[in-house]
């Protein structure tokens with residue numbers, strides 16, 4: 097790593113990784129992304145001295161292994177870009193972030209994995225942005241990765257149904273917040289709350305503008321297709337899609353953005 101370079105270890109399609117990536121992009125922190133397939137990311141994490149999960153940001157002064165802390169790091173580079181400067185607004189924004197991290201994130205991940213795991217034909221979506229040798233190894237590693245994911249994330253029909261209910265619940269709460277016509281979840285500008293809701297909803301909305309395209313609903317079975325369209329049509333769903341259209345794309349090509357992906 098050259099001096100001053102920041103490296104983001106990811107599973108590219110992971111929504112917590114997208115949360116960190118979007119924050120770094122938004123704050124103009126240049127970084128090189130190092131993507132891995134699930135399981136292979138352990139090797140990279142271990143080499144970097146990090147724990148089990150991604151995203152991990154490795155920077156010249158140390159490393160950060162949590163998306164919420166990466167957001168704080170990114171905001172420090174451009175104060176106010178993500179964390180509102182007003183203390184009360186900031187507390188509301190961080191409170192929503194925490195709630196989405198705990199409830200929405202695990203639910204959208206479980207629901208989307210449940211749709212994808214039985215579909216090796218969709219592997220191209222998970223194989224983007226990772227080394228070729230890992231993709232070639234996927235034929236062999238897939239059963240192991242699936243068994244591991246199913247066990248560790250309890251991915252089964254009952255789990256997917258519980259997750260759907262949780263997603264419905266969060267979407268209803270967010271729709272309720274937006275009912276008064278506000279353009280952002282808290283305050284009068286884009287914040288960590290909007291970013292986290294949009295990024296963690298991405299697995300069940302497949303928004304245009306996501307840097308690693310997720311399977312379009314038309315590629316999934318009719319039940320999943322109809323469910324995604326239903327979530328997209330809610331006030332909360334339309335809001336998340338707008339965040340991608342207006343706030344993600346606007347900064348994706350900004351000169352201060354990432355070095356390479």
Ligand SMILES: N[C@@H](CCC(=O)N[C@@H](CS)C(=O)NCC(=O)O)C(=O)O
Pocket residue numbers: 107110111112113148149150151161162163164197205
């Ligand atoms: N609290 C963490 C959660 C990140 C997380 O759950 N990452 C998943 C990928 S979506 C992961 O690395 N899972 C591997 C494992 O738990 O062993 C954060 O916000 O960064």
